Amino acid sequence: MKQGTTDRRGFVRMASAGLATASLAARASAAAKGPNDKLIVGLIGCGERGTHDAKLFQSVPNVELAYVCDVDQARLQAAAKNLGVEGHRAVADLRRILDDKSVDAVLVTTPDHWHSPAAILACDAGKHVYVEKPISHNLREGRLLVEASARHGTLVQHGTQCRSTPMMIEAVKLLREGIIGDVLVAKCWNIQRRGSIGRGQDTDPPAGLDYDNWVGPATMIPYRTNRVHHRWTMWYHFGAGDMGNDGVHDIDYARWGLGVETQPTSVSASGGKFVLDGDEEFPDTQQVTFEYPGGGKPGARRLLIYEQRLWTTNYPHQCDSGAEFYGTKGQMFLSRRGKLEVLGERNAPIDVAAPRGPQDDAAHVANFCAAIRGGAKLNADALTGHLSTSLCHLGNIATRLGRSLRFDPQMEQIVGDPEADALLRREYREHWGKPREA
Numbered sequence: 001m002k003q004g005t006t007d008r009r010g011f012v013r014m015a016s017a018g019l020a021t022a023s024l025a026a027r028a029s030a031a032a033k034g035p036n037d038k039l040i041v042g043l044i045g046c047g048e049r050g051t052h053d054a055k056l057f058q059s060v061p062n063v064e065l066a067y068v069c070d071v072d073q074a075r076l077q078a079a080a081k082n083l084g085v086e087g088h089r090a091v092a093d094l095r096r097i098l099d100d101k102s103v104d105a106v107l108v109t110t111p112d113h114w115h116s117p118a119a120i121l122a123c124d125a126g127k128h129v130y131v132e133k134p135i136s137h138n139l140r141e142g143r144l145l146v147e148a149s150a151r152h153g154t155l156v157q158h159g160t161q162c163r164s165t166p167m168m169i170e171a172v173k174l175l176r177e178g179i180i181g182d183v184l185v186a187k188c189w190n191i192q193r194r195g196s197i198g199r200g201q202d203t204d205p206p207a208g209l210d211y212d213n214w215v216g217p218a219t220m221i222p223y224r225t226n227r228v229h230h231r232w233t234m235w236y237h238f239g240a241g242d243m244g245n246d247g248v249h250d251i252d253y254a255r256w257g258l259g260v261e262t263q264p265t266s267v268s269a270s271g272g273k274f275v276l277d278g279d280e281e282f283p284d285t286q287q288v289t290f291e292y293p294g295g296g297k298p299g300a301r302r303l304l305i306y307e308q309r310l311w312t313t314n315y316p317h318q319c320d321s322g323a324e325f326y327g328t329k330g331q332m333f334l335s336r337r338g339k340l341e342v343l344g345e346r347n348a349p350i351d352v353a354a355p356r357g358p359q360d361d362a363a364h365v366a367n368f369c370a371a372i373r374g375g376a377k378l379n380a381d382a383l384t385g386h387l388s389t390s391l392c393h394l395g396n397i398a399t400r401l402g403r404s405l406r407f408d409p410q411m412e413q414i415v416g417d418p419e420a421d422a423l424l425r426r427e428y429r430e431h432w433g434k435p436r437e438a
Helices: 005-018 048-058 073-083 094-098 112-124 139-152 166-176 211-215 241-245 247-258 361-372 382-401 418-422
Strands: 039-044 063-069 105-108 128-131 156-158 183-191 266-272 285-292 302-309 321-327 330-335 339-343 405-408
Touching: 039 048, 039 094, 048 063, 048 073, 048 105, 048 361, 063 073, 063 094, 094 105, 094 112, 105 112, 112 128, 112 139, 128 361, 139 382, 156 361, 156 382, 166 247, 166 330, 166 339, 183 247, 241 247, 241 302, 241 382, 247 302, 247 321, 247 330, 247 382, 266 382, 285 382, 302 382, 382 405, 382 418
Parallel strands: 039 063, 039 105, 105 128, 128 156, 183 302
Antiparallel strands: 183 321, 266 285, 266 405, 285 302, 321 330, 330 339
């Protein structure tokens, strides 16, 4: 895949400069683990999701959470206490974890703009990675993470937990077996009522927050009262909008059920800020369509449609998160909230024996740990996460610019639109100009 030299070189410089012990840690290979070996894990990012995921790791037999890391001292100390991590293992610099050769894997639950950079640094240090969704802040760095995982032989599990949920696995199996014929179209939705982030003010960062390292590899912009902690999702500089924040789950299992394992060739979108009236840069309303032509012949083409409305509690099937699959012989409704319905021709109900149950986060963590120990295949590897998250980036770009995009799946470039193509990547800075903490 062709990469823009500026963003690639800038990112690689940032990554290599970040590891002072590069000769020891970079280009490392992950150590093989047996089925009974203890796994040593470090948490990077101590917000609510990080603490939630860390507890799931602690529930897996023979897994030790050895480190917690955050640039906010209040969050760091709270997580260390909550998770029972010793004080000297509560660190503000993720490189402290990566330098420790005893650590087998890291859990990345930072804001979006740190997901791929932290994960790539971990792969370079020979660590396996469980990275929360979205796998990347932009499409280019998602591909860099796929390459880093392959280069170092490290496992990367993306936090689209539906891939390990028994009901979802069985539902996709039924689709593959032809329960509704050939699946040609999938429509998914993310419909909920979210409050505005309001209007913030540029101020000095609060005491206890290392804002320079919070911004990290991104270019520096001023601290703003509604950019940090839960609010970064809706800022171009740090997030991927709600399409990347929550919609990526539904996009992922819609793509899975549709059976497409490549990038799309075209994207069309409309939407914007219809209701929210704060500083949000991403839309509250979107309608995005992705086309997969296959060979271009009848029976090969596929459509994936994404709907987002962040201002209502009225949604299809009384379910805020779901997908419908349309086949030549029927229809399936599937939701990570634990719902599954199948209709045959003329809307005749079809009873299925698949288990019912919501998104299973614990099973996803267990799958990751089992894969490290050699007893399982990852359910959501780096490429799987990249292909699904790419749709969020492409949909956001098309919505932002208000025009359709043509995409080259092999080169991963937007064709004939330099302005749109430039949004597939970002500039990075080398922010680690100071030594590690003692």
